[in-house]
Amino acid sequence: MFSVSEEDHLKAIFKIAEKEKKAVSTNSIAAYMNTAPASVTDMLKKLADKELIQYQKYKGVTLSATGSKVAIQLIRKHRLWEVFLVEKLKFSWEEVHEIAEQLEHIQSEDLVLRLEKYLEFPKFDPHGDPIPNMDGKFTLRSQWSVAELLPGHTGIILGVREHDKSFLLYLNDMKIKLGTSIKVLQKTAYDQSLRILIDGRFENLITKNVAHQLLVKKV
Amino acid sequence: MFSVSEEDHLKAIFKIAEKEKKAVSTNSIAAYMNTAPASVTDMLKKLADKELIQYQKYKGVTLSATGSKVAIQLIRKHRLWEVFLVEKLKFSWEEVHEIAEQLEHIQSEDLVLRLEKYLEFPKFDPHGDPIPNMDGKFTLRSQWSVAELLPGHTGIILGVREHDKSFLLYLNDMKIKLGTSIKVLQKTAYDQSLRILIDGRFENLITKNVAHQLLVKKV
DNA sequence: AAAAATATTTAGACAAATCTAAAATTAATT
DNA sequence: AATTAATTTTAGATTTGTCTAAATATTTTT
Ligand SMILES: [Mn+2]
Ligand SMILES: [Mn+2]
Ligand SMILES: [Mn+2]
Ligand SMILES: [Mn+2]
Numbered sequence: 303m304f305s306v307s308e309e310d311h312l313k314a315i316f317k318i319a320e321k322e323k324k325a326v327s328t329n330s331i332a333a334y335m336n337t338a339p340a341s342v343t344d345m346l347k348k349l350a351d352k353e354l355i356q357y358q359k360y361k362g363v364t365l366s367a368t369g370s371k372v373a374i375q376l377i378r379k380h381r382l383w384e385v386f387l388v389e390k391l392k393f394s395w396e397e398v399h400e401i402a403e404q405l406e407h408i409q410s411e412d413l414v415l416r417l418e419k420y421l422e423f424p425k426f427d428p429h430g431d432p433i434p435n436m437d438g439k440f441t442l443r444s445q446w447s448v449a450e451l452l453p454g455h456t457g458i459i460l461g462v463r464e465h466d467k468s469f470l471l472y473l474n475d476m477k478i479k480l481g482t483s484i485k486v487l488q489k490t491a492y493d494q495s496l497r498i499l500i501d502g503r504f505e506n507l508i509t510k511n512v513a514h515q516l517l518v519k520k521v
Numbered sequence: 522m523f524s525v526s527e528e529d530h531l532k533a534i535f536k537i538a539e540k541e542k543k544a545v546s547t548n549s550i551a552a553y554m555n556t557a558p559a560s561v562t563d564m565l566k567k568l569a570d571k572e573l574i575q576y577q578k579y580k581g582v583t584l585s586a587t588g589s590k591v592a593i594q595l596i597r598k599h600r601l602w603e604v605f606l607v608e609k610l611k612f613s614w615e616e617v618h619e620i621a622e623q624l625e626h627i628q629s630e631d632l633v634l635r636l637e638k639y640l641e642f643p644k645f646d647p648h649g650d651p652i653p654n655m656d657g658k659f660t661l662r663s664q665w666s667v668a669e670l671l672p673g674h675t676g677i678i679l680g681v682r683e684h685d686k687s688f689l690l691y692l693n694d695m696k697i698k699l700g701t702s703i704k705v706l707q708k709t710a711y712d713q714s715l716r717i718l719i720d721g722r723f724e725n726l727i728t729k730n731v732a733h734q735l736l737v738k739k740v
Numbered sequence: 741a742a743a744a745a746t747a748t749t750t751a752g753a754c755a756a757a758t759c760t761a762a763a764a765t766t767a768a769t770t
Numbered sequence: 771a772a773t774t775a776a777t778t779t780t781a782g783a784t785t786t787g788t789c790t791a792a793a794t795a796t797t798t799t800t
Contacts, residue, residue, distance in 0.1 A: 305757085307756085307757065327777080328778055328779085329777060329778075337758075338759060338760075339778065339779085340760080340761095340779070340780080340781095343778065343780085344756095344758080344779095348756090390639060391632070391635040393635065400629075401627065401632055404627045404628065404629075408623045408624060409623065410620050410623075412612075413606075413620055416611065420609060524786080524787085526787065526788090547748055548747060556788075556789090557788075557789060557790075559749070559790080559791095560788055561748095562750085563749095563786095563787075563788080564787080564788095567787095578749070578795090579747080579794095579795060
């Protein structure tokens with residue numbers, strides 16, 4: 303139906319639009335995709351012709367209903383494959399993104415449905431990101447970042463905002479993974495770094511930024 | 522490393538060479554791949570430049586050691602994914618080829634190894650074709666076609682030569698699958714069609730050609 | 741061994757996806 | 771409101787993989 307590049311562009315637009323409510327700029331897409339802005343412009347014209355986006359020269363783009371659907375289905379496939387790689391093939395959470403980046407483009411409706419069933423309809427991926435259902439609906443849940451927890455309070459890790467491999471490896475070193483409990487012992491007034499207790503066993507110091515990337519449910 | 526098209530051409534050459542011992546012709550590749558002979562010639566030049574094949578104009582091609590390795594690894598991945606699709610996702614054997622045709626191109630050495638382990642090192646795919654191991658070695662076993670069985674003798678289905686979807690659906694209708702027992706009741710002298718007994722329960726008439734496609738071990 | 745048929749390659753074209761450099765537009769700063 | 775800076779688009783190329791039509795080589799038939 304759509305090429306790998308078309309799908310990847312739609313996904314990029316969707317993900318950028320998720321964070322900033324306004325129309326998505328050419329440069330932001332180029333930065334996200336690691337390509338030249340001129341290449342993005344070419345692709346935007348094509349996507350606009352196919353009515354997957356609304357596009358006005360110099361004004362940025364927004365996804366059409368169809369474009370949004372394609373992007374969400376791609377994200378759905380990506381996250382289901384990540385669950386497969388971690389749950390079944392025992393990959394670690396920092397290893398799966400690149401492989402899922404390829405697997406998400408495999409074309410077969412039936413495959414996605416059977417995979418989802420086989421995985422017992424997971425609602426979140428190995429990074430804690432919600433997996434849209436067949437109709438594109440995401441499961442919502444209330445979550446806070448560790449930066450928002452008050453000293454003395456505890457949270458259980460639900461997910462991470464940052465997906466960078468080096469960040470995930472850093473968390474591995476600290477024995478932080480999904481389900482880990484994090485108790486905030488102390489916040490430094492100066493730079494908001496935090497002393498935390500990990501699973502009631504290991505104490506560690508993390509920066510404000512790291513705390514911001516860690517998503518928890520309060521307990 | 523290599524493009525999807527390069528990989529598919531190498532696989533085509535390997536499969537054609539398997540049947541006929543001589544150098545593989547441009548036209549046979551074009552027929553196998555459903556492309557124009559001129560397109561094949563272009564690709565052959567590229568594969569020869571990369572030293573994946575030996576190629577002399579008008580004389581056909583043979584795979585180099587490297588080319589052969591790439592082809593075999595592709596076949597390995599294809600067949601492992603087919604096992605996954607049938608064993609884990611419960612696809613039927615006639616549904617998996619097209620999907621595996623895509624999955625075989627996913628790039629990750631680790632993925633193949635983990636998949637193979639997860640599937641518990643299968644030696645044959647859902648059509649009874651051998652799965653090469655990491656080093657490219659195929660498991661051999663003695664097998665006969667049903668056409669070679671004498672009346673009164675019985676075989677257990679090990680695989681099929683023909684992979685066409687309509688052929689596999691025809692076998693489904695006759696309740697023939699891997700492991701099914703086939704007893705030859707009678708051979709017609711005129712056209713060598715056979716009356717067979719399937720799993721000791723169903724009698725059916727099959728043509729000489731169909732019998733030739735069915736591979737069994739003698740019991 | 742010619743002639744005819746078949747197979748293969750070359751020539752020239754095209755679509756997709758990318759790039760760099762230059763031009764045009766929009767946004768920010770003085 | 772000018773000027774400057776930043777963003778975006780256009781123009782023109784390049785690579786990859788494909789095609790058709792014509793030319794060439796090989797094989798088969800007479
Ligand atoms: Mn992708
Ligand atoms: Mn993820
Ligand atoms: Mn393929
Ligand atoms: Mn198979």
